[in-house]
Amino acid sequence: MRRIVLQAGNPFKTEYLNRTGAFNAEALIAATSIVEDVRERGDAALREYTEKFDGVRIEDFRVSKQAIDEAIVDVAPETAEALRQAASQIRDFHERQRQQSWFTVREDGALVGSKVEPLESVGIYVPGGRALYPSSVLMNALPAAVAGVKRIVCVTPPTKSGKLDPAILEACRIAGVTEIYSVGGAQAVAALAYGTETIEPVCKITGPGNAFVAAAKKVVSGDVGIDMIAGPSEVCVVADETAEPALVAIDLMAQAEHDPLASCYLVTFSESYADAVEAAVEKHMASTTRAEITASSLADQGLIVVCPDIPSAMEAVNVIAPEHLEIHMDHAFDLLGMIRNAGAIFLGAWTPEAVGDYVAGPNHTLPTGGTARYASPLSVDEFVKKSSVIQYSSAALANDASAVMTIARHEGLWAHAKSVELRCNLLKTGNLYGIEDSDE
Ligand SMILES: NC(=O)c1ccc[n+]([C@@H]2O[C@H](COP(=O)([O-])OP(=O)(O)OC[C@H]3O[C@@H](n4cnc5c(N)ncnc54)[C@H](O)[C@@H]3O)[C@@H](O)[C@H]2O)c1
Ligand SMILES: N[C@H](CO)Cc1c[nH]c[nH+]1
Numbered sequence: 182m183r184r185i186v187l188q189a190g191n192p193f194k195t196e197y198l199n200r201t202g203a204f205n206a207e208a209l210i211a212a213t214s215i216v217e218d219v220r221e222r223g224d225a226a227l228r229e230y231t232e233k234f235d236g237v238r239i240e241d242f243r244v245s246k247q248a249i250d251e252a253i254v255d256v257a258p259e260t261a262e263a264l265r266q267a268a269s270q271i272r273d274f275h276e277r278q279r280q281q282s283w284f285t286v287r288e289d290g291a292l293v294g295s296k297v298e299p300l301e302s303v304g305i306y307v308p309g310g311r312a313l314y315p316s317s318v319l320m321n322a323l324p325a326a327v328a329g330v331k332r333i334v335c336v337t338p339p340t341k342s343g344k345l346d347p348a349i350l351e352a353c354r355i356a357g358v359t360e361i362y363s364v365g366g367a368q369a370v371a372a373l374a375y376g377t378e379t380i381e382p383v384c385k386i387t388g389p390g391n392a393f394v395a396a397a398k399k400v401v402s403g404d405v406g407i408d409m410i411a412g413p414s415e416v417c418v419v420a421d422e423t424a425e426p427a428l429v430a431i432d433l434m435a436q437a438e439h440d441p442l443a444s445c446y447l448v449t450f451s452e453s454y455a456d457a458v459e460a461a462v463e464k465h466m467a468s469t470t471r472a473e474i475t476a477s478s479l480a481d482q483g484l485i486v487v488c489p490d491i492p493s494a495m496e497a498v499n500v501i502a503p504e505h506l507e508i509h510m511d512h513a514f515d516l517l518g519m520i521r522n523a524g525a526i527f528l529g530a531w532t533p534e535a536v537g538d539y540v541a542g543p544n545h546t547l548p549t550g551g552t553a554r555y556a557s558p559l560s561v562d563e564f565v566k567k568s569s570v571i572q573y574s575s576a577a578l579a580n581d582a583s584a585v586m587t588i589a590r591h592e593g594l595w596a597h598a599k600s601v602e603l604r605c606n607l608l609k610t611g612n613l614y615g616i617e618d619s620d621e
């Protein structure tokens with residue numbers, strides 16, 4: 182892993198990251214071409230890209246209800262039980278995010294409020310290239326179900342056999358997914374956004390994916406809603422000498438193993454401790470089943486930052502704005518107030534990021550590429566829309582008329598002012614144009 186040693190007074194800077202952020206030119210160019218092609222050629226394009234990138238020819242992308250209902254027989258009982266436990270804890274957490282419509286009425290009768298409505302439909306992208314993600318089904322479909330979305334569509338890449346992992350189908354059944362299509366990548370995002378002969382378009386696309394999927398979501402954003410840029414995984418581990426190097430090392434590897442483009446950061450306070458963690462990584466590498474992806478990620482994207490003190494370490498974290506932040510220090514909770522930018526925060530030695538990936542309850546679909554500076558974890562909020570509601574009584578209009586007309590006239594918007602004036606005339610004289618306006 183690359184290493185930077187900060188001196189006192191020399192804060193961590195964005196340019197130290199050599200991160201392209203949410204921008205990936207290669208992926209953007211590829212995704213734009215794929216999206217355009219799917220818009221033009223529909224299912225035929227889906228079939229060609231699936232054959233090209235996933236190595237399998239799919240004639241019918243739609244997964245039948247029978248296949249979904251029967252998938253459970255091919256799911257190991259302990260896996261099915263674990264998915265049910267995860268679903269229960271994820272649902273409980275997201276139920277707390279539910280928002281109610283609200284209204285308030287002023288004394289003069291002016292009613293204002295916000296009407297909360299679930300989206301009519303959502304397409305959830307479940308990754309399936311370098312690993313299979315039934316957990317991502319739960320993390321995207323459950324908040325949609327809690328929000329009350331009636332049409333929940335899942336797209337996910339087919340395996341080489343052309344089938345989908347039964348655990349993904351079972352997770353879809355548990356979470357209430359209504360349609361499943363075995364197609365992934367940018368082409369699946371395009372199908373959700375614009376529709377094909379087989380797939381009806383949706384209102385919004387959520388879910389994580391690789392650089393091509395993240396780029397495709399950016400390309401279609403605007404024609405369809407998107408949740409965030411949830412691209413290749415990231416973890417930043419802040420650790421001091423109290424942290425067991427072998428645990429810090431395995432937590433870094435747990436995100437590196439997702440993708441060669443995954444970014445893993447160690448923020449620590451001495452070069453000797455950094456050496457100990459790197460040695461622990463080497464030791465674990467002898468046992469990993471995902472050596473090539475993990476090694477690429479750590480070598481190409483990995484970074485160790487040695488800081489002189491805790492404030493500079495926390496400022497480095499806020500510049501990195503990681504998808505996942507682990508604090509392996511005593512009294513980790515006390516540092517929460519210093520953290521401004523992170524997707525999910527894991528406190529203490531007993532909280533490996535994996536608990537958040539699967540069962541703790543908070544969403545694992547998280548902002549990457551520095552977007553945690555402004556974006557939040559996927560939540561029920563992403564699956565509802567709000568409408569403002571305003572109802573004025575005549576008394577309320579009379580009270581606000583002068584302010585409205587004054588600003589409207591200042592802005593040179595004649596009809597804005599007149600729309601209030603006519604009503605006020607009606608109130609005062611029973612006549613739209615009032616006595617003084619009788620010659621109009
Ligand atoms: N940010 C989050 O919340 C979060 C959560 C889970 C996973 N992830 C990330 O999701 C990603 C999953 O990636 P994945 O690759 O395993 O699965 P994926 O489903 O995202 O991507 C696989 C698809 O990419 C397409 N593809 C592959 N090579 C391509 C190419 N050269 N050009 C165009 N399209 C191509 C194929 O159609 C394939 O189906 C990882 O980066 C992981 O870190 C992020
Ligand atoms: N760590 C991933 C988010 O970047 C989520 C995940 C799913 N499965 C395993 N991990």
Ligand SMILES: [Zn+2]
Pocket residue numbers: 414435436439538
């Ligand atoms: Zn993970």
